[in-house]
Amino acid sequence: MTESEAIRLFKCLSDKSRLQILKSLAIEDMYVERLAERLGITAPTVSFHLKKLADAGAVTSYKSQYYMMYSLKKDVFRTSILDILQEESDEARLQAQRDAEYRQKVIDAFFEYGKLKSIPAQRKKERIVLEVIAQAFEYDHVYTEREVNIIIADFHDDFCTIRRDMIGEQLLDRDSKGYWRVKL
């Protein structure tokens, strides 16, 4: 169940008449007039609530002879609240999408035909740029300083600054044998 589906369902359930309808449907499938009679509310009001419950995914309907029967969607109610809380948030997805869009915007602004136009002054933007350059390095491979400089020089002439910043950002690591790409 997505976050918006859960919100719609909870909103829908926060009404006494609708809860009474669901309680009746938990006993057996019923038609509008039967529910109206049982709950002491008018048939159009029952139809109104059933429409809201159907939209929220709480009930379903089927034709049986002359009647439209309504039944509880039991699967929905078997979902625990904890399951709902553990679902990835729609907002988190949107956030990730916004982050990806921002990242692409920075890349488009600072790279031209694969070359870095300038080193961003903002650390957040520089991090994105360095991550792109880091992709030119293979994992599990140890590079000499010369090799590192040549790879970086394909992007920008100031390979010393970039190499140092990649170490600082922990995208590359080094020891006496050489440099390697850090697994994030």
Added chain:
Amino acid sequence: MIEQKVTKLNCYFEEQIAMCEQRGKELIADERSDEASFEKVKVNVHEIFRTVLAAAVKNCKGDPNALRSFFVQKTEQIPSNWAIAYDKAKQHNDAVKMQIEEIKLNTINNIKENFAKIWEGAE
């Protein structure tokens, strides 16, 4: 005579509005907010026609027939869109919209009925 009828009609509207508001409060207290909003719809319809009555009084200049025909005309004219909206909702099987339009139409029918009774002096 006309003043008496207008006073009675105003009392009728006041009573209905107070009744619907009270019922709305009770429904909210009973966690039935959608049904409480139905009462609000009834209040709105009564308020519209209380205003129509005030306009009719102003326009008729003491002529009871003019007042009656002005009011009756509005009770036909204003709800015509509600009937259209109800039919449209019915076509699309939209029970939510149907319910609201039906409440408006039922309320105006009650108003028409009570207007006729009060105007003819049956009450």
